[in-house]
Amino acid sequence: MRLPDWAKSRWVVVPLSAAACIAAWNGYVVLNAGGVVEGRVVDGAGRPVPGATVILLERNFITHNERQRTTTDAAGRFRFTGNDNHSLQLEAESAPLGRSDRRLVRLMFRAENVTLAEPLRFAGRLP
Amino acid sequence: MTKSKISRRRLLKSGAVAAAATLCTPALGAAPQRLSFLTWNIIDQEPMIRGWIKRFGARWPGVEIEWLDKKGPEIPAFYQTQLAAGTPPDVINTQGALGLEYADQGALLDLTPRLQAEAAVRERFNPDYLANWALEGRNYMLPFYITKTLLFYNKPMFLRAGLSGPPQSFAELLAAANETTAENASGFLTLNFDWLYWPLYAMNGVELLSKDLKTSTFNTAKAIEVTERLALATASGAINKISWTGRWVEPNGAFAGGNVGMLHAHSPAYFFIKGQGNWVGADTLGVAHAPGGFATPNSHGLGISKASKNPDLAWEFLKFVTDEGAQELGVNRRLVTGNTAVDTKNMAALERDDPLVYAILKTQLEHTDKMVGNWRLGNDSAMKEAFWPELQSALLGRRDARSALAEAERKVARQLKRG
């Protein structure tokens, strides 16, 4: 079948395709907005640090405020759930090693599920 | 009339807010329970303010509060229009001397009787800060959060220049500026809006106006000398030109760049500097009073519009905000509120958590008797308009100090005459 001419005018085509893109993007967002933030914590030598406290700070205008804390498991992994922000900072603390670097994690949309590619790293090494 | 009756009735009451609430509600019951609250660019604190509104609403059943927030430069346009239309927000938040101008226009409610009736409330505040909004001896605003100028300095640069510590006199200040000046580094910067540069003159004993604010007293040999020295230092690059041309972003940004020895600014500048300068830290950023401990305040105050439909409720809200509210605001924004009890509490916590901010805020609570550049004028902005451009041209060496100050005196005199 042939489209009527009005349907071919750019005033129809462009907005429709734009709408399509937006719909697609929103679909993607809905599927991936689980609010899960996970990653690993390692020491200077790259060995996993169990029992370290990981702090999650979230952005509010110009400052980042602490939101949640958790501790790493035996494999140095941690997992936050229920994050609903789009710009986070992660930091690890552990008695022997002090503080890790503060990692800025920016998301493409609120509550995007994210897994740190690079683990949080302490300067010092575990004995 | 009724106001004084109410306040007299209040006198008999215990200060306990809950009790006051129960007793006061009938008195207010008649009026429609609506308040609007205009804040000055603190949209980032939305959760906190919503919380205030909720808690206050719980205490005063049936009260709804509309919250408006406008950014600083646009507040006058908004508020003036609302005044003209007879619908000004009941509780307003202004910065610097703007509150006095509105008071002078007759826009604000005179809070003096209420403060006299409730000593407890008056006692809350640092008297010097409270006095910032006293026009002809009447109080028109309460401190919301307070700032005054101080001297930030770049410790590494000071070390390199072999300077032991912050300057203690005008001469030392200029000397230090010279010492730290180098190829692509300048020694001193100051903010210049709202008289914030005035300590430089105050520390030389120069005052703009006589005590009674009737005559100008700044056109003196000393003032001319100070201006000439400042202009000289500016020409030599020891004082960064931006001091006299910049507004907020430019000077703070320049200091954050890390190649300026000293910055004379008010405490909020710190958060901006920290945001831009990655060198800023407890061991690199020095914090001190300007020589002589002089400082120009630029605080935020809360007032009540005279046209408010229910001023008593507004007053209750004011008391709530400057007490519990202040507590929360102080913690969130890391600032001091002028409410002595609140500040003591918050500062104790800060001393642990953030020594640098603590050091900065500490200066805000010291030497409060040495606040200058805050003449209680009803036409402050017009006065600035008359004075600053002339001084500015002298400081930038575009004309000589003597004639500039003479010209300024002529204009200031005219403003004083016109009132």
Next chain:
Amino acid sequence: MRRRSLLLLRHACLAMLSCAMLVPFYWVVKTAITGENIYAYPPRILPQNPHLFNFVDVWYLIPFPRYLLNSLIVSALVVAGNVVLNAMAGYALTKNFAGKQAVLLLLLSSMLVPFQATIIPAYLITARLGLLNSYLGLALPLLSAIVCIFIFKAAFEAVPQSLIDAARIDGLGEARIVLLVLMPLSKAAVATNVILAFIWSWNAFLWPLIITRDPSMQTLPLGLARFLSYLEDTTGALYAFAVMVLAPSIFVFLMAQKEFIRGLTSGATKG
């Protein structure tokens, strides 16, 4: 031969000019997506590890969707109002009637009244009309524009009288003549109106600032101003916001430019 080199010269000039005109666009976009500290000197011509997070920040730091919606609604109102009212006025001005000169003078002189100076009375009037803090109130002052009226007038005059007479003989009323005969023949003028009206309402800053009390009624320019006061110049987000605010008007222009330019041809300056 000489013609060729002349042609090349022309292209060279225009190309250079185009670049010059485009630099600011490039610079703001580059700043918006740039990763490193935007204050580092020397600034890089190409953005280092570019990203889109600044746009995300903008989207969440202010209720961007809400402001966008408000801006769109107001602009839609203004565009519609302009097309209709200006067409009517334009048509009326094609006729000769007593006091036409007076009307023209009124229009031209009211063009010279700066809006900033009329805020308070305008506000009071809007308050009288009970339109404060409403979309209509936001749109009202922009609902008709003098330049556009003249564009319509010129476009209508370009339509051969014979057509109009024919329509009359067919028994069409004036209103229907405008609607069925003139408008279809002046698409260009319509396009011009659409674009200009959209631009003006989309960019209005001071008026929305004054008459919107309720934060949920604010429009994008206010959001932009707020941003400016907030993040000052500390971040690329400000420039991301600038890009996001500019995109729609550029988009509308690119979509309608053909008719728009023809619109000005047939309009504004004939004669």
Next chain:
Amino acid sequence: MAIADSTRRLAWWQKQRTRERALIAAFLLPSLTIFVLYRLLPLLWNLVLSFQYWSPLKPAHWAGFDHYQEMLFYDDVFWQALTNTLIFIAASPFAIAFALAIALLVNSDLKGAAYYRSIVFLSYPLMTVAVGIIWRWMYDERGGIINYALRETGLIAAPIPFLQSFAWALPSVIVAEIWQVLGFYMIILLTGLQSIPAHLYEAASIDGAPSGAQFRRITLPLLRPSLFLCAVVGLLNSFTSFDLVYIMTNGGPGHATELLITYVYKSGFGQSKFDYAAALTVAQFALLLALAFGANRAAGSNVGALER
């Protein structure tokens, strides 16, 4: 009978007349109402206010010519703002000339002329607030491309603080303003050029008139209305650029970029001297009116010219 017939026709004709009158009125009314409400009434309000002492809460009383006296004899800021405004306006003829050159360049069967046109025009639809932000950034000492380019090419040693320097601020703002409005001028002139019948040129070239002469004899005269429109737009920019100045310099440093309109805004809302601001407004209106009619004369046509 013929008479009766003619009277009937007369009656019919008069009926038509009144119909048409009603229609014209009905068609004009909406737009006129808006202009009266939001332009003329406020103007009158300002006019009245300029002879009074008033602020939102003080009852008005007559001031005679006090404000005008203050303005003319005591207020040098007014004079500076006036000068700046005039400079601002005086810059537009150059912009227009430049735009004309561009228009001439793209006005032909030049390949890709359409693209050039679009690019040049692209900056007009932009939100002025945003344009202000963009240009502030362009002029920035550290992140700004202008200082960067100048330093790289070794034209200057140290960065120029364009918007903070008394010498540079006004030109800088004007450049930004021209950047935004250039495209609009170009389009107007372009359309003017295209409405010039080609045969005139043909005839001229047959008579062997040099292109320079053709330009002076044919193009310019026939372009007058377009030029006039441009001039008017240029005039209006002296206050439609409020947002631009407000964002870029807010009138500073000192009053180096103070325009009448920014000064009106400041004295009104900044210093709550609305009565004085009203006087300033009236002065500005008078100035623009005078200039508009001047331009109109120069365009050698009556006010109507704009409408056709």
